[in-house]
Amino acid sequence: MAKKDLSKKSLELGKCRNRQYWREWFVLKGLTLSGLFAIVIVAFILGFLIKMGMPAILEIGLSDFLLGKRWMPSSPEPGYGALPQMLGTIVVAVGALIIALPWGVSTALYLSEIANSKVRNVVKPMLEVLASIPSVVFGFIALVVVAPAVANIFGLSNGLTALTGAIMLGVMTLPTITSVSEDALKAVPSDYRDAALALGADEWETMTKVTLPAAKSGIIASVMLGFGRAVGETMTVLMATGNAIRMPLKEHFGIILPDYLSSVRTLTATIAIEGSDVPWGSLHYHSLFVLGALLFIMTFIINLIADMVLNKGIEGGN
Amino acid sequence: MLKKILGYGMVLSFFALVAVGCGGSQDGYIEVRGSDTMVNLGQHWAEEYMEKNPQTTISVTGGGSGTGIAAIQDDNVDIAQSSRDITDSEMENAASNNVEINEFVVGQDGLAVVVHPDNPVKELTVKELKDIFTGKVTDWEELGWEDGGEISVYSRQSNSGTYVYFWENILDQEDWANDTKYMSGSSAIYEGISSDKAGIGYFGVGYVDSGVNAVNVGLSSEGPFVTPLESSNIDDGSYPIARPMYFYVNGTPEGELLEYLKWVLSSEGEKVLGDTGFYALTQEYIDVNNQTFNELGIE
Numbered sequence: 001m002a003k004k005d006l007s008k009k010s011l012e013l014g015k016c017r018n019r020q021y022w023r024e025w026f027v028l029k030g031l032t033l034s035g036l037f038a039i040v041i042v043a044f045i046l047g048f049l050i051k052m053g054m055p056a057i058l059e060i061g062l063s064d065f066l067l068g069k070r071w072m073p074s075s076p077e078p079g080y081g082a083l084p085q086m087l088g089t090i091v092v093a094v095g096a097l098i099i100a101l102p103w104g105v106s107t108a109l110y111l112s113e114i115a116n117s118k119v120r121n122v123v124k125p126m127l128e129v130l131a132s133i134p135s136v137v138f139g140f141i142a143l144v145v146v147a148p149a150v151a152n153i154f155g156l157s158n159g160l161t162a163l164t165g166a167i168m169l170g171v172m173t174l175p176t177i178t179s180v181s182e183d184a185l186k187a188v189p190s191d192y193r194d195a196a197l198a199l200g201a202d203e204w205e206t207m208t209k210v211t212l213p214a215a216k217s218g219i220i221a222s223v224m225l226g227f228g229r230a231v232g233e234t235m236t237v238l239m240a241t242g243n244a245i246r247m248p249l250k251e252h253f254g255i256i257l258p259d260y261l262s263s264v265r266t267l268t269a270t271i272a273i274e275g276s277d278v279p280w281g282s283l284h285y286h287s288l289f290v291l292g293a294l295l296f297i298m299t300f301i302i303n304l305i306a307d308m309v310l311n312k313g314i315e316g317g318n
Numbered sequence: 319m320l321k322k323i324l325g326y327g328m329v330l331s332f333f334a335l336v337a338v339g340c341g342g343s344q345d346g347y348i349e350v351r352g353s354d355t356m357v358n359l360g361q362h363w364a365e366e367y368m369e370k371n372p373q374t375t376i377s378v379t380g381g382g383s384g385t386g387i388a389a390i391q392d393d394n395v396d397i398a399q400s401s402r403d404i405t406d407s408e409m410e411n412a413a414s415n416n417v418e419i420n421e422f423v424v425g426q427d428g429l430a431v432v433v434h435p436d437n438p439v440k441e442l443t444v445k446e447l448k449d450i451f452t453g454k455v456t457d458w459e460e461l462g463w464e465d466g467g468e469i470s471v472y473s474r475q476s477n478s479g480t481y482v483y484f485w486e487n488i489l490d491q492e493d494w495a496n497d498t499k500y501m502s503g504s505s506a507i508y509e510g511i512s513s514d515k516a517g518i519g520y521f522g523v524g525y526v527d528s529g530v531n532a533v534n535v536g537l538s539s540e541g542p543f544v545t546p547l548e549s550s551n552i553d554d555g556s557y558p559i560a561r562p563m564y565f566y567v568n569g570t571p572e573g574e575l576l577e578y579l580k581w582v583l584s585s586e587g588e589k590v591l592g593d594t595g596f597y598a599l600t601q602e603y604i605d606v607n608n609q610t611f612n613e614l615g616i617e
Contacts, residue, residue: 072493074476079493143506148513157470157516160499239506242499243475263499273475273500276385279407 046296053290056080056283065290071245073274073284080287084247086294088162088264091248092237093230095166095260096173100226103170104177105219112185113207131175139239142168147240154261160242163260168236173226180225184218185211224306228299234268243269267295346374346574352386352399353479354503355427355522356563359594360399363582366590374574383479390566393417396575398566401427401479401522420614422565422607424582426597428523428546429484429559430532434515439463441534441543444558447488450518453495458516471498472507472519483561484520523547524595535559552597562603563596570614583607
């Protein structure tokens, strides 16, 4: 379609048709190429992770790796089961979203729909400052403030739990979710609001029934980004969750539920802890690349699902 | 205009920094890396030495014994500090890189097993420690603290020499308890246990402070149960989990590096060792060092 437009335009321009045409052709191809380049890099990283992880997969077996529960690579009888860490990653990241999503979206709603510009000019930069605090600082706060508080509230002996990690990650993903959601809400045409108000809806109804649903796809995008940040975050989780390698599940009334009140280990934590001194080329070394690939594939699948939801939402909207 | 000046200024100062860095390396720049247990000690040694020898620059970083040993294998640092022995495979790896590693014992560390100050359990045997850290004993009740509840186990991470030492000498290389919390440093373990009544962990005796209680350890239930806080117990070998701390260097140390090594082993270095909470070498280790010096032809 773009090509057609270009040639049509060029025809109208007559004399300088060739120059104009080629200039736009170059811009078009250049943009396409840089887009493709990003894909190539992503493919290269995934390919590299899989290539480096292959020896471990071949020796251990994919199902043992994915479903095994014992991770003891330096033991005389090593175990390479990544399931507890994969579940740990999901449990902590989902917990972070449960905390950050209502908080972030309501902050965004307040900033875009209610707050006057003075308030907004203070709150928004503050949120951005929150995003720029180094994760090791969050980790330290988790260790000395949040963990003891969690222990007190829930009557635990210590507070280095999945919940502590989720709270910290929730705070850390808050700026992402808020600012992307706010942009999405701002992008909703004011006609929508005016029409709703004109039809007799009050402000609250306009916000919850018109503006928010209209910005749905943008809000889902913000959640996607937030989840990516939560899954990939390392330092804070490393310091806050205690890093015990155990299944983060517990049975309540016959239903298996995630266990937020005990220590968990995430994939990123293992890579950070064990990556620095693993003997080069050993089975343990290659198995860490498999963890990296798993992390990559997990975020990829999450993005894919979110993308599908997003597209569906747009179709439904139309 | 102002921006331009600022920009030039920054570039210039960057080059100045680089130049100073180079100058330093000619006069004697020593890079030390490794054990987190020893990072404080290494820094104190370096500061004291640099004060007396301003021409020398010494940089000390942690990262764990494994990190330091990995660096010395590739000849990336001058000294690897380690709180565990170098392994045979690490020696072989170094040899294949044409690095000849020499070992010097520079001090001793009593590995303290620490619990919360409210914990009434003051004595543990080595066997009990093994059972606790492998998860065979999970409740304080079994150790004589009736309402102590579930034991909450803290460990260092696997890149720590302390971890490796503890795992080899206390756990006999068995698996850690399922619920073991792996902490990123001795101070993180300290933070954890000082606020966790059911907690138990371990670290170099230099980190013991009022927020935790170091239990007395005995080889068997008959005792004697000895504390790591008395240096005589480490010196005479009656504390069961004391360990030597090492400097690993590439080849025969000479020049500034040799001076520094000699100073660390001198009475001045020993004083810093004691001030930082570690213990001086026993005659046995002094003999080992002297033998190494003899073999290398150093006076």
